[in-house]
Amino acid sequence: MTLGQLRTFALVAKLGSLHAAAAHLGVSEPAVSSALAALRQDLCDPLFVRAHGGISLTPGGRALAEYAQDIVGLADKARREVAHAQTETxxxxxxxxxxxxxxxxxxxxxxxxxxxxxxxxxxxxxxxxxxxxxxxxxxxxxxxxxxxxxxxxxxxxxxxxxxxxxxxxxxxxxxxxxxxxxxxxxxxxxxxxxxxxxxxxxxxxxxxxxxxxxxxxxxxxxxxxxxxxxxxxxxxxxxxxxxxxxxxxxxxxxxxxxxxxxxxxxxxxxxxxxxxxxxxxxxxxxxxxxxxxxxxxxxxxxxxxxxxxxxxxxxxxxxxxxxx
Missing domain, CATH: 3.40.190.290 (D-Maltodextrin-Binding Protein; domain 2)
Structure with missing residues (x-):
């Protein structure tokens, strides 16, 4: 499980679509699918199923979505703090x-x-x-x-x-x-x-x-x-x-x-x-x-x-x- 995989999953969960997430990230849809496949294999859970042109989260996917948002948020906060420390001395x-x-x-x-x-x-x-x-x-x-x-x-x-x-x-x-x-x-x-x-x-x-x-x-x-x-x-x-x-x-x-x-x-x-x-x-x-x-x-x-x-x-x- 990597931060990049969690960031991708958090965005897919938020937007409800692999295609929308790929467009937001500026990558191809197969790249998004590959990141999610690795995450599914690591957690032994399908995380989501395709439905009506989008996705529907499984119970495991809903649980991960909350953690993923928090982890990504903390990582972004850490980046801001480091940048602040460098610029504000x-x-x-x-x-x-x-x-x-x-x-x-x-x-x-x-x-x-x-x-x-x-x-x-x-x-x-x-x-x-x-x-x-x-x-x-x-x-x-x-x-x-x-x-x-x-x-x-x-x-x-x-x-x-x-x-x-x-x-x-x-x-x-x-x-x-x-x-x-x-x-x-x-x-x-x-x-x-x-x-x-x-x-x-x-x-x-x-x-x-x-x-x-x-x-x-x-x-x-x-x-x-x-x-x-x-x-x-x-x-x-x-x-x-x-x-x-x-x-x-x-x-x-x-x-x-x-x-x-x-x-x-x-x-x-x-x-x-x-x-x-x-x-x-x-x-x-x-x-x-x-x-x-x-x-x-x-x-x-x-x-x-x-x-x-x-x-x-x-x-x-x-x-x-x-x-x-």
Missing amino acids: GRLKIVATAPFAEHAAGRLLDLFSRRVPGASVDVVVEQAEDMGSMMLERVYDIALGARPPAPNGAGDVGIDSVPFLRYQRVVVAAAGHPLASQHGPVALTELLARPWFAGPAGIQAASEEGRWLASQGVAPEIVRLSSETEALAAVRAGEGTMMALGHIVRDEIRSGALVRVPVAGTPVAGLWWASTLDRHRATTMALTLQRFAATADATAAMVAPGGSRGLERRGSKFHVALWS
Whole structure:
């Protein structure tokens, strides 16, 4: 059984005629008959009988027709993927949520670009709520960060999401902040009475910390700054509090420069996800990055202390910030 034989049979089954299939393929009808004869002999089934100027599939022929269409479709997809890899040189269009882009994307994508020859990436930061529809419209190949929620009315959204990094959000303040000296649980209402800083995305509803906040039934007025790094600088200066990533502030908490405020319900555990279109539509390079993001090497790079973690902005897009 060969791919050529299956392609010929699939076309005959679809058109219902050896003559029509031969004309479509640009070969003689005896050539089509020869391919089908070899297939019949290999499978020990007549596959079809001639009827009313065309053919009628046997039960075995109907079963094979379904497999043949799938196999031929997969073979054509493989050809397109190979051609795409040759012409696009592994280019990936990535959409990321702002916290991931700032705190981990640079390290992950730098290591990925080093490990995968020919890979190149363009990264654009968007709100998590918009990423699902953009993925389905093929604006981007892969989404990194918060898990894209299903667009309204999408039902089976057709997106495969794989978790690749677990994090915790902790409430922190400067050592001299009035809340820093409290040892028992701090009520959320007491926290909301003071300035609360965040990055440009605020606290996204699609994130675990966003869902936790929504479950408390409050809508705090959050001061959004240009980055979470700038927000953390305001906290260090004693101007307010923020929900920071635990692994980012771990050393400052240990040194006493920052204090974890014991707000009830925190720390809030969350996950970052790598999301692609489902397996039949995702590009090979997107699936490669999705698998790579979950490896131990990728995790170690993203959470290692010191050095730049984020992306460098150039024009309207973000590109990997490289370092030695």
